[in-house]
Structures are given as C-alpha cells and as structure tokens.
Amino acid sequence: METETAQSTQVRSVRIIVMLKPGVLDAPGQAIQQGLDALGHRGVRGVRAGKYFEVELTDDARLDERVRRMCEGFLANTLIEEYRFDVL
C-alpha cells in the first residue's frame, strides 16, 4: 500500500475516465442511444458509456505511476476496459 512521503503535502486532483475497450459490447451505451432516439434526438450516431472518477491524492514524483497502478489494479478491469487520466 502507498505510504505518504514526507514532502507530499500538496494535494493534486486527478480526473480518471474508464471506458470499455472498442469492440467490447457496451450494453448501457446502446440503451442510452435508444433512449435518445426515443426522445427524438436526431443524428445520434453512437453513445459509449463509461466511468468518471475524481481522485484527490498527495503529490510526489511518482504520481503518474501511482495513478496507473490504481487504474490497472482496481479502477479499470484492463481485460475489457481502458483508462486515461489528467492530473490537474
């Protein structure tokens, strides 16, 4: 588990998006698209549903690596999902 290092007092905000990999059936996305169609929204060519996380965590030189480990080990199931993130 992560231990806080002495200099890591600054807190950063990380925005993480997890999406199903292309080609993996996105049943929620399809259902949402059907809903938009039913409501008469024209021209909707595709909807993909995913997950969005905002994680506040203490900063250090390995911030990106820490976030990647969170994503690969827990926030995303990398067999069927992919992730991307921004550090604010």
Added chain:
Amino acid sequence: MDIGIVVFPGSNCDADTLHAVRDVMGMRAQFVWHEERELTGLDAVILPGGFAYGDYLRAGAIAATSPVVRALGGYVDGGGLVLGICNGFQVLLEAGLLPGAMRRNASGQFRCEFVSVRAERVDTPFTCALAAGQVLRLPIAHAEGNYYADAAMRAALAADRQIAFRYCDPSGGVVPGANPNGSTDAIAGLANPSGSVVGLMPHPERASEGLVGGEDGRLVFESLARWIGARHHAGRAPTATGVEVR
C-alpha cells in the same frame, strides 16, 4: 465437515445457501463475515450470490478487496476449497482466483430464468457427483454474466481443463440459442487447474428442493459432501489458515 458461507454487505443468497447446505444436505455450515481473516478449520468457503458492496465500480470489484477474500489465496494454497455462485463467481474473477472478466449480458437485460448447463469437468470437489456431459437444469439471475476471456486465456482454459460448465440446450447441445448472456465459449462455470476453486453463474442453491422447482443443484453440494467425506476418511483434512496474501 464445516462449510463457511461468506456474508458481504449486499449478499442476498447467503441464507438460501446456508439452507441448502445445512438443512437440505445436512452439512455443518456457518456464516463468515466479510471482515474475517481466519478461515482455519473450514473445509470449504462459499461466496454466495447477491450484490456485494452494491456491485459498486464493477460486480465483485469491491468485495475482492475485503479481508475475507484477500485471505482466500492463502486458504486455497493450504488446501481449502472455494465455490463462488453468481456474484461469488464475479468476486473470484475480480480477485484473480479465476481468470477472465464479466461483461454486461449481450441482451442488455437482467436474465432470470432456468437454463441448462452441461458438466464439462467432473473431477472437482464441486462436480464429482456428476457424470461427464450431464445436463443440469438450474436458474440464473444476473445482468453481468457475459464471460470474457481473450484468445490466450481461452487456450489456457482449454489446456488446463478449466471449463466446468457450459450453457447448452436441454439435450446437452452447446448451441447459440442456449447461451443466455453471450459468454465466450458458452462458459457458465470455471475451475482453477487443480479444481479446488470453482465459480458458476447459475444458482445451485435455488434448485436444491423440488418445492422450489428443481433438485439438480443439490448435486453440487452432494459433490462437496462426498469429496470432503473422502478427504476426512483419508486423514487429509485441511490445516489451511487464512493468510493475507496481498
């Protein structure tokens, strides 16, 4: 013999499973709280169906971080037996005790119905009372049972005989129309290579008495009773301790 049935916040088949194992089968059984780390003395641990931790993040993902599930690796290494039913199967996948992942059902629907499954592997503690190719009629009730494995994993599953059950038609034919959720290779249940860990999407505990529409599920628990009985007879009762492994 002592069977531990894990209770997560959000489990909803724990009492049904206890009833099937204890009242119907006559085995000694107890609930095991999800914060438990000590599994010593249990002949088998069953992860029941339900919605552990509300299925937040992904079905089974939060449960996989719980103390009891993190103790399962050490428990299995020490000779322990583990069965995951429905949500319990999802937990085993998320915990890495069985390979692969669950997607939403291809139909987009929660499927709640009786299905037929064919026994593919009958040398495990949970299937040893079955004949190879035997068809069981069992109920499913899930939205995320669409099993996924990539090509390399599928090859490994075949090589290690890890497919325990396949969805089939009532006569045992594995045909597209009999697959209720779109699972890769019609997989309804998996085993680890040694067979000590088994997960399946159908609910054997919901088909253990004629009163509730079927008795085929009883064979899963009968297998377990037979296996443990033979093991005790041979003096190889588990000394497994639940060691936290991650």
